[in-house]
Every structure is written in C-alpha cells, then in structure tokens.
Amino acid sequence: MLALVLVPISLVTAQVGEQLQQSRPATAMIQVHAQQGDVLKIVSVIFFVIVAAMIVTSYEPIGRRFAFLGRLRENRVLGVGLLMAGALAGAFFLYQSIITGHSGASSVWGR
Template structure:
C-alpha cells in the first residue's frame, strides 16, 4: 500500500482531486461561455486539466490498494465504482479541454497550421465549447459524488 508519512496515500491525494476537479470543471464552463475571460483561463485550465489526469489515476490506484488492505463493504464497493468513472471522466475532460483550447485560443492554434480549417469552422468551435462545458459540469458532479461516497463509506458505520 502506498503511504505518505505513515498515512495511506489515498487519504491525502483525494483532497487534491476533490478540490481541483470542481475548480477545473467550473473553469471549463466559464471558458466556454465568457469570451473575455478566455485569455486569462486558457493556460491555467490547460495545465490543471492535464495535471488532474495523473493525480486522479494515482489517487484511484492508492484507493484500490487501500481497498485490498481493508475489509470491503457495499459502501466501499460503490465508492470504488464511482472512482472508476471519475478516472475515465478526467481523461475525457482533458482531451476535450485540449481540443477546445487548440481550436479557440489563438496562441495554441496558431502553431498548429494544419488545423486551420477546424479553427475557421464555427460549428466545430461551438460544438467543442459546448462539449467542454458539459464535460466540465459532469466532472464537477462526478468528483462530488465520488468524494461523497468515499466519505459515507468511511464515516457511516
């Protein structure tokens, strides 16, 4: 089992996911709907969405090891399932945010000349912005549901 300072790593790493995933999700929603904020949000949103992928996967791996070390319950099993969904959502979120940034944020897209047609296509831009906002909202929801099910599995005995 992965430990940090004698504590199970999952217990510590989960806080990063529970705090940063909703911030990233809300950032994607704001990026999609507020044109004037895009310049300020592009880099932080890109870095945050990229950083959340390994943090989420590492947190889930530490949780799986903790699950093997502790007696399993139905609540813990439900939390593990929610964590599996969150892993997938974090990867999908990153891919959509990256695509959204490349197509809508000038400094990113300027370097990718072969995407000129996509950047000029309004329907593609709008579709990616909508997909990014919806995925951001689902990322917020899934991180809350996963965190809640984890708290319930620990504290509702």
C-alpha cells in the same frame, strides 16, 4: 490549462482509492466507491481530451504552426460543439468527483 492538471490528480487519487479497497474488508460502501472511482477515471480522461482539443483549436500560435489547425479554428460549429462538450464534461467531472469523494469518505467513516 489548470483543467489539464486535474486529470492526473484524479488518476492519482484513484490509485489511493484502490489501496483503500485492498486495505479494508469488502463492504457494499467500498464497492460503490470503487465503481464510482472507475467512472471518474473514464470521465477524467474524456474531460482531458476535450479540454486539450479546445486549447489546440483556440490557441493561435498552434494554428499558425499547423495549417490544418488554423482551418479548425475558423469552423464555428466545431468551436461551439467543443465549448458545449467542455461545459458538459466539466460539469459531469465535477459532479462525479464530489459523488466519488463523498462515497469514499462515507466508506471510511461508516456513514
């Protein structure tokens, strides 16, 4: 569930990055940071969707309420696929967050 909170936080920090881009002269470092921020926004939305799907298909009370979700929970291929997709998306989300943050700090501090 905590993973679902990270996505809105990353989108808010993307807004801050866009304000940084507007407040500073256009340098190559800021352009790189902006491009990485755009990728981070896309990755965060994909991560959100995958985590939400994992929660919906694995949370039993939801499965009881909606019969078709109960059948999805029993599908092992879907379960394993969602776990793999979640792990990959989470790893890439973390990687992209670090890279984007580093390029932002570098553009501010000039290194």
